[in-house]
Amino acid sequence: MASIAPPDVIRSAYAELVVTDLAAARWFYVDVLGLVVTAETDDALYLRAYEEYTHHSLVLRLGEAPALALLSYRVRGLQEVDAAEAYFRDLGVRVQRVPAGTTLGIGEAVRIEDPLGFPIEFFYDCTHVERLTQRYDLQPANALSRLDHFNVLTPDVPAAEAYYRKLGFGVSETIEDADNLYAAWLFRKQTVHDIALTNGDGPRLHHLAFAAHERGNILSTCDLLGALNKQGMIERGPGRHGVSNAFYLYVRDPDNHRIELYTTDYYTGDPDNPTVRWDVHDDRRRDFWGNPVVHSWYSEGTVVLDLDGKPRALGSAAASEEKVRVGADGFSVAEDLGEGKLGNQV
Numbered sequence: 001m002a003s004i005a006p007p008d009v010i011r012s013a014y015a016e017l018v019v020t021d022l023a024a025a026r027w028f029y030v031d032v033l034g035l036v037v038t039a040e041t042d043d044a045l046y047l048r049a050y051e052e053y054t055h056h057s058l059v060l061r062l063g064e065a066p067a068l069a070l071l072s073y074r075v076r077g078l079q080e081v082d083a084a085e086a087y088f089r090d091l092g093v094r095v096q097r098v099p100a101g102t103t104l105g106i107g108e109a110v111r112i113e114d115p116l117g118f119p120i121e122f123f124y125d126c127t128h129v130e131r132l133t134q135r136y137d138l139q140p141a142n143a144l145s146r147l148d149h150f151n152v153l154t155p156d157v158p159a160a161e162a163y164y165r166k167l168g169f170g171v172s173e174t175i176e177d178a179d180n181l182y183a184a185w186l187f188r189k190q191t192v193h194d195i196a197l198t199n200g201d202g203p204r205l206h207h208l209a210f211a212a213h214e215r216g217n218i219l220s221t222c223d224l225l226g227a228l229n230k231q232g233m234i235e236r237g238p239g240r241h242g243v244s245n246a247f248y249l250y251v252r253d254p255d256n257h258r259i260e261l262y263t264t265d266y267y268t269g270d271p272d273n274p275t276v277r278w279d280v281h282d283d284r285r286r287d288f289w290g291n292p293v294v295h296s297w298y299s300e301g302t303v304v305l306d307l308d309g310k311p312r313a314l315g316s317a318a319a320s321e322e323k324v325r326v327g328a329d330g331f332s333v334a335e336d337l338g339e340g341k342l343g344n345q346v
């Protein structure tokens with residue numbers, strides 16, 4: 001029997017995070033990160049960045065405990081929502097067809113619990129709102145332009161990569177050695193990724209990333225956090241990634257959700273775009289300048305909910321990048337640490 005074609009995914013479009021204090025979250029995402037409020041209710045905020053004309057790219061919903069409630073991809077038309085329903089019903093995962101307005105501003109959609117354990121949505125129709133690209137009268141120094149990607153923690157990166165390749169995603173970069181594939185970056189839009197797969201206990205969300213136009217926007221967020229004496233919300237960076245080449249900063253929100261600010265990765269749109277394969281022992285892979293990758297960045301993530309809103313149990317990761325190479329700080333494998341010598345010290 002002919003296999004059923006996957007839906008034509010355009011890009012990672014929005015995420016829904018559960019936050020425990022909506023006012024604190026509003027302060028962080030609106031007053032500090034500069035996202036724009038498209039709509040707000042007693043228990044939810046619908047936010048977008050300055051280049052975005054679709055209703056939102058982030059929903060913050062008040063709840064008991066911090067969690068990821070949904071990762072949502074936009075597809076190329078309503079017929080692709082139908083294709084998603086057929087494809088995933090054939091795949092045998094849990095599928096829900098939800099009516100327009102289930103999420104404010106989003107049309108009819110299909111929601112699944114994907115094979116990796118994540119709550120995923122596919123939609124096309126949505127409410128258009130003012131695109132603020134040239135509203136320089138509104139933009140702060142640290143303005144963000146758009147949602148760029150999701151990064152998820154999963155215990156079996158090879159299986160996850162194969163699943164996303166079958167969905168038509170291209171592989172832009174990997175981190176690997178002879179024994180393991182530790183991480184992979186996959187795309188549908190013509191940049192480095194819409195989804196990154198990070199080796200670790202999962203399913204958990206590692207981070208959501210917003211793109212800025214230039215490094216100065218990101219440095220302005222660093223300055224703002226310092227001025228507010230909230231520099232402790234900076235987890236990693238600023239720095240230059242090896243993978244993706246992007247300039248980056250990772251911050252933790254009041255519920256400890258991880259947000260990356262990200263700029264200047266590269267075009268991946270030609271059909272023969274080559275995959276960049278990093279050796280896990282290359283200390284430039286995670287930070288091109290050799291800055292340390294802090295332990296929390298490898299180990300911490302956000303709980304994921306199923307379609308009934310219940311937290312998913314975690315599977316344990318077989319391999320661990322951190323055990324092989326802590327990352328750009330040059331710590332080498334365990335025996336180097338055992339002798340008290342740093343892998344990169346002469």
Ligand SMILES: O=C1C=CC(S(=O)(=O)O)=CC1(O)O
Pocket residue numbers: 149151196209241242243244246260262285286287
């Ligand atoms: O977006 C990203 C691009 C590169 C990296 S890495 O730390 O350079 O591997 C991490 C990341 O997945 O957040």
Ligand SMILES: [Fe+2]
Pocket residue numbers: 149151196207209260262
């Ligand atoms: Fe990222």
